[in-house]
């Protein structure tokens with residue numbers, strides 16, 4: 663069915679033709695599903711341009727996207743991994759799975775609140791002591807709340823900013839101090855969001871959106887300050903991913919809208935964020951600094 667559009671210039675009832683693909687089929691066909699995961703052999707891992715060398719700290723490390731990121735870094739050669747999360751227990755099965763699938767890697771899990779600079783500094787020192795170095799930091803720790811700005815309590819605003827933005831700064835600072843001492847650089851990746859680029863629809867979440875926008879400029883500032891130490895600082899801005907964060911009462915209709923408004927017609931799955939992460943953490947990304955990689959199926963083009 664052609665769509666009818668009334669526009670502001672009075673050109674009413676313009677018909678938007680249905681786009682056709684070269685084989686004559688309509689473009690509104692269901693988008694293809696996500697691709698199957700790629701599994702590298704151990705030999706392939708070590709020699710690949712996308713090989714990941716050294717040890718990583720991942721914050722919010724027992725969350726859904728973080729565990730997918732951890733698995734991808736291990737698949738590409740990561741030798742040591744520390745998952746820092748304020749809720750370190752909830753993903754015991756997933757962590758056991760990683761340990762089983764990557765028996766040569768050293769995997770630590772630590773209960774850490776990223777808003778506590780003392781806890782973070784202690785954990786970074788302990789991880790470096792056990793693994794021998796810290797070469798990568800990926801900051802996934804984050805919370806989201808849907809609250810109308812008129813109803814927002816200052817405490818809710820501060821908590822969101824504290825975890826999502828200040829927590830990332832605290833972790834980046836502690837890890838960068840360690841990296842500067844080690845003298846061989848490193849890679850830091852913040853997990854921002856398309857919410858840093860666009861106001862979400864339909865849910866109101868100003869504190870989250872502003873906290874994620876803050877991460878983007880923090881990334882710019884640190885990329886500028888720390889490049890001289892060989893530390894690259896980048897970010898990834900995911901679109902709507904199918905995780906627990908986006909499930910629950912009241913979100914069914916929103917999920918439908920998010921998928922409908924996406925050129926690819928769906929939400930992403932966690933593994934689809936991991937390619938950009940591997941790029942940023944590997945030799946293949948050696949000249950990528952201060953960049954934000956939007957990974958959203960094209961959501962922000964509208």
Ligand SMILES: NC(=O)c1ccc[n+]([C@@H]2O[C@H](COP(=O)([O-])OP(=O)(O)OC[C@H]3O[C@@H](n4cnc5c(N)ncnc54)[C@H](O)[C@@H]3O)[C@@H](O)[C@H]2O)c1
Pocket residue numbers: 721722723724725726727728746747748749774775776777801802803804805806825829853854855856899900901902903904905906907908
């Ligand atoms: N799921 C999405 O669609 C989506 C889209 C864009 C961005 N993101 C971002 O990606 C990140 C991970 O999202 P997810 O979907 O995996 O959510 P998730 O809830 O599974 O993971 C978040 C993790 O952060 C941890 N955390 C929260 N506060 C913490 C604190 N103070 N200290 C330490 N850990 C803390 C939680 O315990 C949890 O394990 C978040 O920053 C989120 O904003 C998610």
Ligand SMILES: OC[C@@H](O)C(O)[C@H](O)CO
Pocket residue numbers: 806854855856857862865867900901902903907908
């Ligand atoms: O913008 C997408 C994400 O940051 C997030 O999943 C969403 O905003 C949560 O409501």
